[in-house]
Amino acid sequence: MSDDQLKAYPIPSVKRLPLYLRFLHKLKAQQREVVSCTRIAESLDLVPVQVRKDLAMTGVVGRPKVGYEVPVLIDAIEDFLGWKNASDAFLVGAGSLGAALLGYEGFRDSGLNIVAAFDTNPKKIGTEIHGREVLPWEKFHDLVQRMHVHIGVLAVPGEVAQDVTTEMVMAGIRAIWNFTPVKIEVPDNVIVEDVRLTASLAVLTSRLRQELGARS
């Protein structure tokens, strides 16, 4: 598979896959064996042609007049997303956001297993946060190599985000989940996914300010 093919999957479609997965798991719990494209579309407020296109990414095609087999589709989506076995990840930066991320157990269902945290602060090193040990940053490179960890969760202060990123890449990290507000630079073969909580909050608060201003 070439890089060009990798980029051919539309991001909005990929982002909808967890929604399908959630819905399919609910059907499975109700012992439903098959589901039509139309039914999925109605339940998730989408158009059937979009649903068919999204699901086709996973390689599964529904049978005419029957639909999709629920367990087969769940399997295909989890496989596509790489969620069948949660990937181990290292968290870098055990400040208040980092600690918060360690405290959230929901990531494991979404393919991410944060196994350890790293920090430079001597007061934090050696402590445990939600059951995960905080290790010295100096050990990061070595442990990435030894444990074959591919994913790094970046939760350091913005000022050091690029320097830390560069070191993560040098250590062999292949995918960075970036919780800093900084636009980090990486080589072409490293994946970055930005969360940008601050940007999301900017949209919320600015619209609220305008709304309240408009009505008062």
Next chain:
Amino acid sequence: MSDDQLKAYPIPSVKRLPLYLRFLHKLKAQQREVVSCTRIAESLDLVPVQVRKDLAMTGVVGRPKVGYEVPVLIDAIEDFLGWKNASDAFLVGAGSLGAALLGYEGFRDSGLNIVAAFDTNPKKIGTEIHGREVLPWEKFHDLVQRMHVHIGVLAVPGEVAQDVTTEMVMAGIRAIWNFTPVKIEVPDNVIVEDVRLTASLAVLTSRLRQELGARS
């Protein structure tokens, strides 16, 4: 200001404002009084015409050959975003994600002050999480009214997200920061901003799976 005008601000531009703000605060700390559009653009890897357009939203225009006055621009952006005084918000759902959000102190700098949490679990009610009290959900309606809180942070399980949203709207909440994977329905005059951590993770893990598959 009408609703049409509200929607006229492009979301990507609004999302970039915190980046400008961060850069401007850095300049201010260095006692820089003015900054050119070109300088901002270069530092943030944007094109000058885009920077000019983004910043014009806030009502500030740079002077030719001089640029923007740093303190004036900071003030205008913070005003536009509604970040001059952090807005009080209520968190709904004090599970592991909710607790994580309470633990993160960075939101306050981005205009959000979570003052209390609400839950239905008797074991959680009455406890304190990172200094904020967990109150019974039954008190939500009354406290929204009495404290004039406009923002709700939604961190409940997906299964109850819509029901809780409806009650939040009935109580008078005007803006919902939605951390659930559910697409919640609200009246036109209520703002919803979705964070979709799971969707973000889907992009990361699926691309990594493909990358690793492609090279192995």
